[in-house]
Structures are given as C-alpha cells and as structure tokens.
Amino acid sequence: MTHRIQCTCGQVRGEIVQPRRAMRAVCYCRDCQTYAHLLRRADQVLDAAGGTDVIATPASNLAITAGREHLACVSLSPRGLLRWYAACCDTPVANTPRDWKLPYVGLVHTCLRQPDPLERSFPQVEIRIYTKSAHGAVPADTALPGKLHFLRMVMRLTGMRLTGAYKSTPLFSASGEPVAAPRVAGTEEIEAARRAATA
Ligand SMILES: [Zn+2]
Numbered sequence: 001m002t003h004r005i006q007c008t009c010g011q012v013r014g015e016i017v018q019p020r021r022a023m024r025a026v027c028y029c030r031d032c033q034t035y036a037h038l039l040r041r042a043d044q045v046l047d048a049a050g051g052t053d054v055i056a057t058p059a060s061n062l063a064i065t066a067g068r069e070h071l072a073c074v075s076l077s078p079r080g081l082l083r084w085y086a087a088c089c090d091t092p093v094a095n096t097p098r099d100w101k102l103p104y105v106g107l108v109h110t111c112l113r114q115p116d117p118l119e120r121s122f123p124q125v126e127i128r129i130y131t132k133s134a135h136g137a138v139p140a141d142t143a144l145p146g147k148l149h150f151l152r153m154v155m156r157l158t159g160m161r162l163t164g165a166y167k168s169t170p171l172f173s174a175s176g177e178p179v180a181a182p183r184v185a186g187t188e189e190i191e192a193a194r195r196a197a198t199a
C-alpha cells in the first residue's frame with residue numbers, strides 16, 4: 001500500500017511508493033529549525049524541542065503526481081541541502097543533497113499527514129539526530145533498530161550510486177538538474193530566521 005502525500009492546500013500531490021523502504025527520523029539541527037522559520041512555518045513544522053519529523057527514503061521511492069509546477073527549492077548556503085517546498089502554500093516537502101548521485105530524500109512530515117495519516121505508515125520514530133541542538137529534553141534514542149535501519153539505507157544508497165539507479169527521481173531532470181532552480185536565501189533573511197529559531 002502506498003502512502004499518499006500532499007501539501008497543505010492540496011495542489012502538490014504524490015506518494016511514497018513503498019512505505020516500508022523508509023525510515024522515520026527527527027532532526028533537531030539548527031539548519032532545519034532555521035528553514036522552518038524562513039518559510040514562516042515553524043508552528044507547523046517544529047515540535048516543542050525544535051525537531052523536524054522526517055521520513056528518509058531513496059528518491060526513487062517518491063512520486064509526484066500533481067502540482068509539480070508549484071515545487072520550489074531554497075538553500076541556506078551555496079553548498080547546502082536543497083530544501084524543496086510547495087510554493088502554493090509554503091509547505092515544506094523534502095530535503096535532498098545537491099548531488100543527485102546521493103539519491104536520498106528526507107520528506108518533511110508536513111506533507112505526510114493527509115490524505116493518509118503519518119502514523120498509519122510510520123507509527124514510530126526510529127532515530128533522533130542532532131539532539132544537542134534540541135531545545136530541552138528529547139525522548140531517548142531508539143538505539144539499535146533505528147541505527148541498523150539507517151545503515152541499511154546508507155548501503156542501499158551506495159548501491160544506487162554504483163548502478164545508476166539514482167537517475168530515477170522526480171526532483172532532478174534526466175541530466176541531473178534540479179527541476180526547480182535552487183534559490184540561495186539572503187544573509188539577512190537567514191539571520192532573521194536563525195534569531196527566531198534560537199529565541
Ligand atoms: Zn500547496
């Protein structure tokens with residue numbers, strides 16, 4: 001059974017083809033917090049400790065079925081992660097490396113709650129990362145199972161890099177260009193978001 005995804009307003013739609021080939025993680029890093037404030041979606045994106053719930057999966061496991069033209073892409077630095085969002089309603093959708101040969105997507109929970117509820121396909125957080133940047137206490141790390149799952153995913157991604165399977169992704173063209181031109185956010189914009197994130 002696939003897991004259908006959509007942005008808040010419903011114009012961007014897609015699916016995770018095989019939800020079992022994905023891992024649920026919470027990232028507390030400063031950049032994810034800054035990004036949520038940059039889009040002015042911190043209330044919707046971040047949990048009480050500043051964490052972002054993401055589903056990590058190979059890019060080939062993601063399909064965008066509608067509203068591709070609304071996808072936009074911003075980055076916090078010229079070499080930073082590409083942070084994809086639905087510009088129709090400023091809903092974070094996914095984070096990806098700049099290099100499409102690392103065919104990984106971190107889908108942000110904000111597009112994973114409807115029409116299919118997040119908990120149906122992904123009942124448990126498997127790993128929590130960058131917990132040192134969390135605001136306050138976070139639940140204990142899920143230890144071995146999450147870490148094994150993570151290792152398995154790294155091995156799978158390495159395999160995809162070697163076989164050319166990375167070319168199957170809805171976020172990059174056949175020549176490896178992002179399907180929406182990445183915009184590097186301005187220094188002042190980033191500073192303001194950082195301040196908001198640490199407030
Ligand atoms: Zn939308």
Ligand SMILES: [Zn+2]
Pocket residue numbers: 027028029030031032033130
């Ligand atoms: Zn992060």
